Amino acid sequence: MTDHGDERLFFGRRKGRPLRAGMQRRLDEDLAHRLLPLDAARGTPVDPKTWFPQMPRAVWLEIGFGGGEHLAWQAGHNPDSALIGCEPFINGVASLLRHLDAVEGDRVRVHPDDARDVLDVLAPECLERIFVLHADPWPKRRHHYRRIIQHETIARFYELLKPGGILRMATDDPGYLVWILARATAHPGFRWTGSAIGDFTDRKEDWPETRYEAKARREGRTPVYMEFHKPA
Numbered sequence: 334m335t336d337h338g339d340e341r342l343f344f345g346r347r348k349g350r351p352l353r354a355g356m357q358r359r360l361d362e363d364l365a366h367r368l369l370p371l372d373a374a375r376g377t378p379v380d381p382k383t384w385f386p387q388m389p390r391a392v393w394l395e396i397g398f399g400g401g402e403h404l405a406w407q408a409g410h411n412p413d414s415a416l417i418g419c420e421p422f423i424n425g426v427a428s429l430l431r432h433l434d435a436v437e438g439d440r441v442r443v444h445p446d447d448a449r450d451v452l453d454v455l456a457p458e459c460l461e462r463i464f465v466l467h468a469d470p471w472p473k474r475r476h477h478y479r480r481i482i483q484h485e486t487i488a489r490f491y492e493l494l495k496p497g498g499i500l501r502m503a504t505d506d507p508g509y510l511v512w513i514l515a516r517a518t519a520h521p522g523f524r525w526t527g528s529a530i531g532d533f534t535d536r537k538e539d540w541p542e543t544r545y546e547a548k549a550r551r552e553g554r555t556p557v558y559m560e561f562h563k564p565a
């Protein structure tokens with residue numbers, strides 16, 4: 334259930350421009366290997382480490398990875414970790430697959446659909462990091478229930494993070510910023526690391542710019558960064 338009280342619905346785009354032949358080939362050839370065996374998981378909470386051929390030190394999750402630049406960067410810079418990316422927009426999935434050519438090891442799995450399908454099956458305390466970067470802001474009040482950040486998702490992130498785990502979120506939408514902070518700070522467990530203006534507007538070195546964020550900057554909007562910790 335959401336803040337709005339509706340059963341789960343998905344509101345984003347699944348398809349954009351027709352894919353070029355090369356991108357379509359990538360999907361056809363590379364995606365099957367990276368899909369999560371979610372059907373097999375129904376009913377039993379899963380340790381996502383078992384989804385990788387070599388047991389990773391930690392598993393990270395990115396929700397709504399867009400073109401996949403951030404996910405691929407994190408995978409490339411954290412060779413002992415595995416990443417799961419969720420993105421229903423198939424053009425973005427094709428883009429991620431292309432970026433993964435530069436990443437060593439078989440350490441990325443993809444759910445080309447609603448992230449909540451994955452949140453449902455994971456075992457408690459199985460993730461070390463969760464990224465929700467520039468989620469769709471749905472600025473109209475009557476669409477707020479569509480926002481991925483709700484009290485329920487924040488509570489689920491907390492359950493799924495290990496002690497010491499980190500939730501990173503970003504937005505360039507002032508209304509969504511207030512919404513996110515209201516929900517994340519209302520959670521009794523999460524500790525927000527932000528206390529000064531600089532914490533909002535300075536991206537950490539291990540937090541590369543996303544495609545959407547670059548567009549926001551070009552269009553004169555200021556991206557804001559938030560990090561919430563689950564105490565160790």
Ligand SMILES: C[S@@+](CC[C@H](N)C(=O)[O-])C[C@H]1O[C@@H](n2cnc3c(N)ncnc32)[C@H](O)[C@@H]1O
Binds near residue numbers: 421425481
């Ligand atoms: C504004 S874009 C930002 C993309 C990327 N994070 C970036 O910063 O460039 C938001 C993305 O979230 C994806 N999205 C929306 N709802 C989602 C959901 N329920 N599960 C996973 N991804 C979702 C959309 O398809 C879209 O690509």
